Amino acid sequence: MIKSKLKEFVKTYFKQVAFFYSYLRARFLYVILISFFVSLFDALSLSVFIPLFEIATDASSSKKSSLTNYLQDALNYVNLPISVNSVLVIMLVFFFTKAVFRYADVYYRAYANAYFIKKLRIKFVNLISSLEYNEFIKIDLGKIQNSITTEVVNINSAYTHYISVVQNSIFIIVYIVMSFLSNTKFTLIVIVGAVVSKVFFGKIYSNSKILSFTIAQKNSNLSSLLMQFTNNFKYLKSTATVGNYSLKLKDTVSDIENQQLKLNKIAARVLSTREPIVISFLAIAIYIQVNVFNGTLSAVLPSLMFFYRAFNSFMNVQLSWTAYLKYAGSVKLVEDFETDLRTCVEKISGKQYTGFNDSLEFKEVSFHYKNGVNVVEDFSFKFKKNSTIAIVGKSGSGKTTISNLVTGLLKPSKGVITIDGTNIFDYNLNSYREKIGLISQETVVFNDTLYNNITFWAEKNAENLKRFNLVLAKVGLNDFLDKSSDQEDIMLGDHGVVMSGGQRQRLSIARELFKQTEILILDEATSALDSHTERLIQENIDSIKGSMTIIIIAHRLSTIKKADSILLLKDGKIEASGTFDELCVKSEMFASMVALQEI
Structure with missing residues (x-):
């Protein structure tokens, strides 16, 4: 007292x-x-x-x-x-x-x-x-x-x-x-x-x-x-x-x-x-x-x-x-x-996340910002492990919101998101997010060396250097490395100014491969690239297909033709789903989008 x-x-x-x-x-x-x-x-x-x-x-x-x-x-x-x-x-x-x-x-x-x-x-x-x-x-x-x-x-x-x-x-x-x-x-x-x-x-x-x-x-x-x-x-x-x-x-x-x-x-x-x-x-x-x-x-x-x-x-x-x-x-x-x-600190607690065996599932998930209408409404879907799922739709249909829900950045206003039946918010979110990779339209490149950008400042030992060179070769960045006298220590400058747009996207993929992610989210990752560079990046993505769960949010439909399943969103709801060819037949909205992009 x-x-x-x-x-x-x-x-x-x-x-x-x-x-x-x-x-x-x-x-x-x-x-x-x-x-x-x-x-x-x-x-x-x-x-x-x-x-x-x-x-x-x-x-x-x-x-x-x-x-x-x-x-x-x-x-x-x-x-x-x-x-x-x-x-x-x-x-x-x-x-x-x-x-x-x-x-x-x-x-x-x-x-x-x-x-x-x-x-x-x-x-x-x-x-x-x-x-x-x-x-x-x-x-x-x-x-x-x-x-x-x-x-x-x-x-x-x-x-x-x-x-x-x-x-x-x-x-x-x-x-x-x-x-x-x-x-x-x-x-x-x-x-x-x-x-x-x-x-x-x-x-x-x-x-x-x-x-x-x-x-x-x-x-x-x-x-x-x-x-x-x-x-x-x-x-x-x-x-x-x-x-x-x-x-x-x-x-x-x-x-x-x-x-x-x-x-x-x-x-x-x-x-x-x-x-x-x-x-x-x-x-x-x-x-x-x-x-x-x-x-x-x-x-x-x-x-x-x-x-x-x-x-x-x-x-x-x-x-x-x-x-x-x-x-x-x-x-x-x-x-x-x-x-x-x-007052805004995120509460990080719960059991350690070690990975999943079957699926990441949305069960009647809705989300709205404070005093706003639902951005996502009654969304239910099962993302099977190592499958490639594409999410398409007009601007404001809820595509990016779903990716933010997957990462736990946003919490459902209603419904639940589970991994192998366990609510993701029952896990320690940091341990869960360590297994998630994110590649967006605006690539994340730090004003640091190529090695540090890919490994996130991991110790430069023989094992990490071997992994670094392997992922570099996998995404086709070894040519960029060979042209530099500084090798892996080349400074990339502010926002990766010494690299082209395509090289920055490849760097993003290499980073997630080095990290050994389970879930890779590509949020409009190729929308700012020219057709040739987009095709090269698409080949990189296709090469890792089946090795991790890939969620592709795309505006360009050419990038999702090989997806295992495509979800067409409208006003935060699933308007239609299926493979590329299936949607072209059963969804007028999707067929119209394909026609407009002349695919």
């Missing part, structure tokens, strides 16, 4: 601590602990100077400061004489100890920073990798890119400045405690002044936080706009609409810079006014000490020394807090985005 209440208190009043601690755990506390020891030994090192001066000048006991008396009591307790030599030794011990902790502080903060940004990025990669496909397609891709790149860097900056605030706050507390031990009344007066100044700056900081969050949101929007700009550049340039879109980008950039200027204006106001305000409070405190309490300036000298150091730390706190607020919006933005992602 106490622990939960403490957690709630921290989350309510120390949200930043709760956020950073959630990633760093004990490391966050170690940074604070080391900072405390740095400040403690720094204060102790300073505190020895006044006793050293008073002992060296042989000041009378009535004129000795409280710090000197404390030091004398401490030395008497350990039976050591108070002298210049003993005080010098103590001072050196304090300074060298402080140096050790200062080294630990700098090193450990750098370590914690690196760990923090690594943990943050890995966490986002894991969350995005675990998203349900149905939810992923709704997310703004610019927001994902912005969060993992720009915003993560901003959050790391926020953490750096926040830790600086914490560390300097610890310094202030330690210096004030030492000042309090030296002169209680003077310290209390200055503390009252510090509280008043905190209230004064509080309102300014709240405005900074709002502006920072607005800037973070606008940066995320800009990232999204830029991604759309580059993805659709060909269309924008070809249709002379690039100027219109550029204006939209420029307006967004200008808006961000205007907000940033407002934030910098606030920072300038804080920077220019805080020193005069703090010095004014210090001057008032000295005036009250001397004129109201009839004290002497020498009586407040130790406190002034500590307050000088506290003032420097206070200045650093203000600077760091102002800097932190510039990035506070990124913290809020990423927190909200992380919360949204967590």
